[in-house]
């Protein structure tokens with residue numbers, strides 16, 4: 001049976017690696033991001049692996065992007081939604097601009113709530129569906145210079161844990177992935193790159209959540225670094 005997976009923010013970083021590791025014969029990957037050339041290049045790699053690819057391009061702060069993502073998801077009978085896209089800013093609170101505060105909350109939290117709101121009724125109709133929310137250790141505890149990033153990820157955690165209580169008995173699984181620092185564009189300024197989690201390794205572990213078991217399910221996982229400087 002074909003499986004359709006939507007991964008937000010799959011033009012690069014963890015989302016891209018997830019798209020590649022999940023791209024298998026008989027599957028449809030709905031990829032998303034803003035950068036056209038990255039998405040076009042990814043499409044070739046996905047199709048080479050035998051999966052179909054549908055690109056939805058657009059900023060998550062735009063209603064039109066959310067509507068297009070929801071429509072593509074429903075049209076292709078979505079099975080798995082991976083809320084992965086996020087923005088990051090390391091900046092002390094009072095130095096943040098007002099628009100940066102709004103964008104962080106909009107991209108990292110509100111847009112994900114809107115996507116779930118659009119796609120959940122489809123999952124409920126089928127009594128089946130998996131939502132994976134990519135979170136961060138900063139979504140579990142405070143982190144210096146990350147007030148708004150951390151707050152947006154805490155909001156996602158609260159939303160996700162509460163929604164689980166409403167939908168688990170209706171066949172919908174929601175899994176939260178709490179990640180330590182990973183070597184992507186988000187952390188390009190760090191000097192300890194070789195000590196960070198490799199996104200392709202994280203993607204391999206996360207892809208194992210995309211299977212189904214009758215009597216057990218994974219509510220959350222934490223992916224930690226093996227190496228510290």
Ligand SMILES: NC(=O)c1ccc[n+]([C@@H]2O[C@H](COP(=O)([O-])OP(=O)(O)OC[C@H]3O[C@@H](n4cnc5c(N)ncnc54)[C@H](OP(=O)(O)O)[C@@H]3O)[C@@H](O)[C@H]2O)c1
Pocket residue numbers: 008009010011012013014015032033034035038058059060061083084085086087107134135136137179180181182183184185186187199
């Ligand atoms: N890297 C880390 O150290 C780390 C640690 C813990 C958790 N995480 C989490 O892991 C997930 C993936 O992060 P990453 O490190 O892979 O980040 P990344 O390499 O910066 O990639 C972010 C992705 O999100 C998309 N995106 C960002 N803002 C967007 C917007 N306004 N509208 C549409 N798309 C947008 C980007 O698309 P375009 O580039 O095409 O715009 C890109 O595909 C995030 O949820 C992040 O919070 C990362």
